[in-house]
Amino acid sequence: MKLTGTPAQLKLFAAFSDLLGQMPITRISITHLVNAAGVNRSTFYLYYVDLPAFIKDLEDRLLTHIEEGADERLQSAIKATIVSPDPQSVYPVFLDLTQSIADNFELFKELTAEDGDHRFADKLQLTLTEILFSNLEEDLENKTFFEDIPADYAMPIFFSSILTIILHWLHKKKPESAQEVAKLITKSRYVAPYKLFRKGE
Known part of the structure; x- marks a missing residue:
């Protein structure tokens, strides 16, 4: 949309x-x-x-587009990553996210560019994390993930890496499709950082 x-x-x-x-x-x-x-x-x-009011309205609309229906999708993503060994169960969640950005790709690209609004990427990450924490179940919020990393640290790690992938995608000369980026994000949820640079067998 x-x-x-x-x-x-x-x-x-x-x-x-x-x-x-x-x-x-x-x-x-x-x-x-x-x-x-x-x-x-x-x-x-x-x-x-004035112009700042225009920019704020535009950015709010972009973030609202991301937020629509995201409460359930993002919670599903974090839970599925924890309990499911099957990336295919998580892929549709991230496809929704990348498709929402692709719907307004040029605006997201330009607003997060060096000459754009330097605060917008922070707003995007904050929106994602707030959506999750605002509705997070208490037992999940208090859970410790990733070998003793508390949830309040694990969640920013989870979303900052997703945002890094999205920002890289937005500023590539030949960006992949929303479907391909969703696959990359999904795979990244199941790969330990040290494995990213391992040579294939």
Whole structure:
């Protein structure tokens, strides 16, 4: 599902994505935005008081798209990783995540770029972890995973590695499909770090 909004808002979102590919976010002005979107300046002010408000709304919409239905999916992912030796049971969970990002790939790419919003990647990781912890069952929250690593440490490790893969994917010259990246994330949940660099038998 793509971003939702009025026709004018969707034009502004698309124009902002294009502008991010042309200049740093700090150089983009309302004039740049409305000219690129082909809408009147007054139309912009029908929705937003200023550019920071526009950017916040856009980022919130992107994160909401990730959040929709994610409570259950992310809990399923962590539980399946713990109890299931079969990666195929986890793959659909991560496919939902990568497909949600692929739906708005260019916006995620540009916002997490060097000239984008440096806080957005942090917001993305925070969103993922908050979704999980806000609904985590008490017995799972208090559980110790990975040879005495407490849950409150294990969860950030779990999500930071996923985010690292996603950010690498977003900024590749020839990015893989959402399906391929979901497979990579799934495999990474079941491979110890020291095994990543082992030569094949």
